[in-house]
Amino acid sequence: MSKAAQLTRITYLALLALALVAPLIGLYPVFVMKLLCFALFACAFNLLLGFTGLLSFGHAAFFGSAAYVTGWLIKAQGWTPELGLVAGAVAAGLIGLVVGAVAIRRQGIYFAMITLAIAQMVYFVCLQASFTGGEDGLQGVPRGKLFGLLPLDSDISLFGFKLSGDETMYYLVVAIFVACFLFISRIVHSPFGQVLKMIRENEPRAISLGYNVDRYKLLAFVLSAALAGLAGSMKTLVMGFATLSDVHWSMSGEVILMTLLGGVGTFFGPVMGSGIVIALQNLLADKVGSWVTVIIGVIFVICVLAFRKGVIGELQAFLERRRNAAKAAAQQS
Numbered sequence: 001m002s003k004a005a006q007l008t009r010i011t012y013l014a015l016l017a018l019a020l021v022a023p024l025i026g027l028y029p030v031f032v033m034k035l036l037c038f039a040l041f042a043c044a045f046n047l048l049l050g051f052t053g054l055l056s057f058g059h060a061a062f063f064g065s066a067a068y069v070t071g072w073l074i075k076a077q078g079w080t081p082e083l084g085l086v087a088g089a090v091a092a093g094l095i096g097l098v099v100g101a102v103a104i105r106r107q108g109i110y111f112a113m114i115t116l117a118i119a120q121m122v123y124f125v126c127l128q129a130s131f132t133g134g135e136d137g138l139q140g141v142p143r144g145k146l147f148g149l150l151p152l153d154s155d156i157s158l159f160g161f162k163l164s165g166d167e168t169m170y171y172l173v174v175a176i177f178v179a180c181f182l183f184i185s186r187i188v189h190s191p192f193g194q195v196l197k198m199i200r201e202n203e204p205r206a207i208s209l210g211y212n213v214d215r216y217k218l219l220a221f222v223l224s225a226a227l228a229g230l231a232g233s234m235k236t237l238v239m240g241f242a243t244l245s246d247v248h249w250s251m252s253g254e255v256i257l258m259t260l261l262g263g264v265g266t267f268f269g270p271v272m273g274s275g276i277v278i279a280l281q282n283l284l285a286d287k288v289g290s291w292v293t294v295i296i297g298v299i300f301v302i303c304v305l306a307f308r309k310g311v312i313g314e315l316q317a318f319l320e321r322r323r324n325a326a327k328a329a330a331q332q333s
Contacts, residue, residue, distance in 0.1 A: 012268075019174050029170040030238065035278045036177045037235040042258040042270030043184055044227035049256075050265035051188055052220045053200030057112045057252050058099065058119025059228050062092040064247025065122055066229030071138040071242040072131050081144045081152060085176075085233045092229020093222050095122070100221035104214050116249065123247050137243035141236055143169060152237075173234055180227055185267060187223065196220055228255075257296070261303055263310025272312050 023029050041063055048054050066088035073079040073087055103114040126132045133139065143152035143165065150156065152172065153165040163171075187193050195216055198206045207213050236242045245251065254277065262273025277296060284292040307314040 016178065020171075023167050023170060029166040031278075031282060033166075033170055033173045033238045034235070035275055036173050037231050037238060038255075038258065038278055039271040039274040040177050040180055040234070041228050041231035041255050042262070042274045043181060043267075044224045044231060045255045046259050046264065046266075046270045047184055047187065047227070048220060048224040049259060050269075051193065051200065052196045052217060053203075054104075054217060054221065055112045055256075056103075056115040056221075056224075057249070057256075058115035058117075058122075059224075059255055060247050060249060060251035061099070061115075061119035061122040062096055062225040062228040063232035063235075063251060063255075064126065064242070064244075065095055065232070066092040067232035067236040067242035067246045068126055068132050068138060070233035071141040071236045074144055074237070075138060075141045076131065079144075080148055081146055081237055084144075085230060085237065088233030088236075089226045089230040092232070093226035096222045096225020096229075097218070099225070100218045104217045104221065116252070119247075119249060119252065123244070123249070126247050127244060132242075135244065137241055138236070139241050141240045141242065143237055143240070146172065169238060173238065176230070176234060180230065181267075181271075184227070188267075192216070192219075257300055259310075261300060261310060263313030263316075266310065266312045266316065269310050269312035273310065276311075 019032070022032050041059075045056070045059050048056055048059075069091040070084040070088035074081060074084040079087070099115060099118050102118070103111050106114060127134060145151045150168065151165065152169045156163055156165075156168060188196075195206065195211055198209075199211075199213055199216060203213055232242075232246060235246070258273035258277050259270045260273070261276055262271065263269025276299075280296055280299070281292055284295060288295065303311070309317055
């Protein structure tokens, strides 16, 4: 294992340890859960943009539709939280299958505009449908009991430790996020992921080698949609509501901002980008009100001009230049 890989693994283990002790050192569990939900959303989007090269302007459709499906099933139908999460991810994946089957026939801006148009259709369905609550959204979604046994909204005693409802929900969110992060990493490093990278870099060459490019892009689109839906489902379970803002086109813009800010095509970049955006929203909302969007926009413009590869992308490029310089110096000596 190279030194860079060892450093990356140590960093991930340190971050995991920090996540596990976060409630014990005073970090607000609901804030961290919200951050992890949007981090998973950004990672799902990065699977499509960063590793497949497809820019979608309609990912809010999957995030928001899954949020509504999960909220309605748990609140109105009495489903358990794990079944609600699975149902939301499956619903988002099915919508992604339909959207992808139509959109992948086009490339570039035409692909992006098709995803945006269909996402707006999903938005108006959520606005008009009776079960969504219209402009009021779905309010008061209960967390329920995991597998019908473990309550997620009340205090419990587990292995001698007393956990509040927020803390129990927090560790569930951490477990789901880590599992999905590892799943995305496995996808990217698999032969399937290598084909996706080839499509991103040179699609005509992939076609000339005999790969069914449309099938690979469709599968990547469905996987990204399902993971984005799981993020939306978790957000509903954490916050207790699903609203039209979850499925609005501005949510698609927000996840693009998170991904670009952290670094497209990097593993930890979307997590970093979502952390920056969510932290700024929470810290500045009470102080500057609606001006928070302007401040985030200015920060984004500065980062695009100064860090074109994103925060993590630029850091990786800097470390790579240092390694290359050290190798060149060693060879000369």
